[in-house]
Amino acid sequence: DAKTTQPNSMESNEEEPVHLPCNHSTISGTDYIHWYRQLPSQGPEYVIHGLTSNVNNRMASLAIAEDRKSSTLILHRATLRDAAVYYCIAKSGNAGNMLTFGGGTRLMVKP
Amino acid sequence: DTGVSQDPRHKITKRGQNVTFRCDPISEHNRLYWYRQTLGQGPEFLTYFQNEAQLEKSRLLSDRFSAERPKGSFSTLEIQRTEQGDSAMYLCASSMTGNGYTFGSGTRLTVV
Numbered sequence: 001d002a003k004t005t006q007p008n009s010m011e012s013n014e015e016e017p018v019h020l021p022c023n024h025s026t027i028s029g030t031d032y033i034h035w036y037r038q039l040p041s042q043g044p045e046y047v048i049h050g051l052t053s054n055v056n057n058r059m060a061s062l063a064i065a066e067d068r069k070s071s072t073l074i075l076h077r078a079t080l081r082d083a084a085v086y087y088c089i090a091k092s093g094n095a096g097n098m099l100t101f102g103g104g105t106r107l108m109v110k111p
Numbered sequence: 112d113t114g115v116s117q118d119p120r121h122k123i124t125k126r127g128q129n130v131t132f133r134c135d136p137i138s139e140h141n142r143l144y145w146y147r148q149t150l151g152q153g154p155e156f157l158t159y160f161q162n163e164a165q166l167e168k169s170r171l172l173s174d175r176f177s178a179e180r181p182k183g184s185f186s187t188l189e190i191q192r193t194e195q196g197d198s199a200m201y202l203c204a205s206s207m208t209g210n211g212y213t214f215g216s217g218t219r220l221t222v223v
Binding site for chain 2: 044
């Protein structure tokens with residue numbers, strides 16, 4: 001999997017949008033961009049993934065740069081329950097089926 | 112579908128003892144993964160099964176660690192002669208080929 005770089009932490013106010021950035025400059029053409037989040041005392045939870053086009057689901061949106069060297073996870077209205085560590089993973093579509101986690105971004109949501 | 116279940120949730124053991132953890136994946140998922148997570152770090156891959164075949168093992172998986180998935184359903188992870196450095200959260204995940212991964216809540220191991 002390609003290396004990803006994320007800020008260690010970010011803060012947001014409740015009910016405001018949050019943009020979580022991720023750099024993956026060495027991503028290959030077949031690597032998917034996955035986002036997982038981990039709430040305290042729980043295992044990671046799938047959020048969203050994409051290859052080239054922007055993606056939306058009920059949890060979040062994923063905006064992928066045209067050159068695919070970066071992406072942004074967008075939470076449209078942060079809630080206190082969104083406070084978690086968010087992991088960006090550039091997963092190889094070829095050999096190796098595991099997810100390779102980095103340090104992630106700890107998101108703090110203020111009421 | 113009750114998700115991925117792990118048992119026990121917590122385990123405290125004395126150094127040198129053997130421990131075994133169990134993971135029950137989502138029933139239709141053919142892939143099962145074990146990860147280890149220490150405080151403040153992201154999960155680290157240990158090993159992965161497709162059905163009953165163990166297809167990949169990390170170099171983190173020393174000779175004291177062994178994992179099985181005998182009938183392609185549940186899996187066990189055993190650690191022999193535990194050391195204090197084995198203290199961590201052990202996470203299990205399952206997936207259907209090509210889809211997202213579902214993680215369990217983990218087993219927290221403390222070696223004293």
